[in-house]
Amino acid sequence: MTFLEKAGQAAVVQVEDAGALTIQFWSVLRKLPRVLPIVGSRRRWRSAVQQMLEIGASALPMSGMMSLCTGFILALQSASELRKYGALEFVVALVAIGFTRELGPMITALSVSGRSASAISAEIGTMVVTEEIDALRVMGLDPVEFTLAPKYLAALVTIPCLTILSTLCGVFAGYLFLAFSMDMSLATYFHAVAEAILLRDVAFMLVKSLVFATIIVHVGCLEGLRVRGGPEAVGHATTAAVVKSTFLVIFADLGATAIFYFMGWSATA
Amino acid sequence: MSYGGRRVLDRVDLDVYRGEILVLLGGSGSGKTTLLKNVLGLTKPETGSIMIHGVDITCCSRSELGAVRRHIGVAFQAAALFNSLSVEENVALPLRELTRLADSTIKLMVRLKLLAVGLSDAGSLYPPELSGGMRKRAAVARAMALDPEILIFDEPSAGLDPIVSAELDELILFLKRSFGITILVVTHEMESAFHIADRVAMLYQGRLIAVDGKEQFSGNAHPRIRQFLDRQPDARPRVAAEEFISAYLKGSTK
Secondary structure, rough: HHHHHHHHHHHHHHHHHHHHHHHHHHHHHHHHHHHHOOOHHHHHHHHHHHHHOOOOOHHHHHHHHHHHHHHHHHHHHHHHHHHHHHHHHHHHHHHHHHHHHHHHHHHHHHHHHHHHHHHHHHHHHHHOOHHHHHHHOOOOOOHHHHHHHHHHHHHHHHHHHHHOOOOOOOHHHOOOOOOOOHHHHHHHHHHHHHHHHHHHHHHHHHHHHHHHHHHHHHHHHHHOOOOOOOHOOOOOHHHHHHHOOOOOOHHHHHHHHHHHHHHHOOOOO | EEOOOOOOOOOOOOOOOOOOOOOHHEOOOOOHHHHHHHHHHOOOOOOOOOEEEEEEEEOHHHHHHHHOOOEEEEEEOOOOOOOOOHHHHHHHHHHHOOOOOHHHHHHHHHHHHHHOOOOOOOOOOOOOOOOOOOOOOHHHHHHOOOOOOOEEEEEEOOOOHHHHHHHHHHHHHHHHHHHHOOOEEEOOHHHHHHHHOOOOEEEOOOEEEEEEEEEHHOOOOOHHHHHHOOOOOOOOOHHHOOOOOOHHHHHHHH
């Protein structure tokens, strides 16, 4: 096979992936009202709440710790340079803006991707192998509504919440550093944080987290649904789900940040 | 029906009559599972039609397919029970999702189905807590939940010991006698097939090579059927290996 053929084949696979993800996204979106409380089915909502606990509770300690450590590292690294110019107080703005716009959503997405994308693909892949998905279809139940939509709603609710908590942890780590090195009080620190970040930064953070939630759940589900053969295929699907969702999260982050930058929204007040 | 250019089913013409047990036999890769998936509307054949209750499921709408499926219960090979639900909840699932019956009625119906399959004491257990035979019975109870007119069993005896397998055969016969259900059993277990079948059909390389009553079937002279009935191993791989070795040795002596 020539280089050109290989490149063409790889491109076809990517286009197929993109097409499958788009189709799945729309079919899940159409079923989302069925999962909502009051207007939807009570059983689906209950299933979504269970998923929220699984996605949220499992990722909270990990993303919290990762953010604390990263926040401290960011403060340490930036302080070592800013100290030379007597601008140590700019550490506050750097940590606050860095975490709100970038690191909070990204760290949360990566921790959820590692845990939940693999768990989702393993669960759905096992359902395919054990014919549970076929059983749902034969019973006249829609697998999209039954399994995918509750997971998506759960991710749409929990990942932004986790992102907020994660960002708070990272920003708090910045305070810990400045409290030790500059004896800065908590009130002064958070006053400086409030001055540094804008409402649109917070909105941008939440939009990013919703995009990341969409990527993580849909890639996990798609890889699970693609499982063919025996249990070993489930293992391959979980690996593929983590790798693809991590790559796509970073790629989407790049795209979103570039849009933010070129639209001139990244300028501080 | 073909996968990747390989024809899996070819000109299959099969009728299943109301109230009978038809056993579909065939070796591995003969097309049994594909035929089953076609009958259930999970995959579509490239050409031809599949008529169930007067509806061609190969070209009907999704709602028509859904209505047809309401008349069909399926006991899958791997049971396909939902591990997060108890046996009772598994059986109640189609009733809760597809009917507007009161909770008390659903509970009563679930109890009756579990009694029918001999699992009345296991309702509160979860699938991982069940033995292989119990899982299959629970799958039958769930398949019967909506009182289907057609029951389909995919390899009911697979992975079960002879006693449990025989019990399952008795259960299939009991369901036919008591409820008059039309039953299609896909299997390669000869003993079980001849015990429960009214008619036997056999698939070989995607083609239906026989559809007979069990007596006529056991006297069928088709070489593949004889090989299947007499448990004769396929000689082709051995012959191919011998030919290859012989050709290789001839080449090496040159």
